[in-house]
Amino acid sequence: MKQLLQITVLLLSLGYVGNLYAHAVVTDHSLKIEQPKANQAKKVELTFNSKIELGLSQVYLVSKGDKHTLLTISKGAKQGNVVVDVPPLSLGEYALRYKIFAADGHLTEDLIHFSVTP
Ligand SMILES: [Cu+2]
Incomplete structure (x- = not known):
């Protein structure tokens, strides 16, 4: 019984047991x-439905030609909030890949x- 519990804990920690917990989904x-x-820097706030491991998370700016630039992120005021520092940009279409x-x-x-x- 103890062994079964240990295996369960191991599987949980490896993330193999899906959908028992919600994944981090942007809600806003x-x-x-x-x-x-x-040409103005901006702080963009992403709100997730769960607690985030900030140190293991990354947000990239995707600009023309599929160019990826790693952006600085920090904790927001509330749990699940991530603040992304978007640098000054010229007019055009972009994306954040998180x-x-x-x-x-x-x-x-x-x-x-x-x-x-x-
Ligand atoms: Cu999950």
């Missing part, structure tokens, strides 16, 4: 409200498209 982000203005580790050990990768407006 500040780009919905306001797109960045040209790879977020939830506290349950699951990795979520997705893309948020946005445009830089005048």
Whole structure:
């Protein structure tokens, strides 16, 4: 019985037991409200439905030609909030590609498209 428990704990920690816990899913982000203005740095807040392992998470800026730039991220005010430092950008279409580790050990990768407006 003890051994079974140990195996269960091991599987849980490796993330093999899916859907017992929710993955980190973006439930909201500040780009919905306001797109960045040209040549102005902006802090974009992403809200996830679960606790985030910030040190294992990455957010990239994707610009024309599929160019990826790693951005600085920090903890937001609330649990599950991630603040992304978006540098000054010229007019055009961009995306944020995020790879977020939830506290349950699951990795979520997705893309948020946005445009830089005048
Ligand atoms: Cu999960």
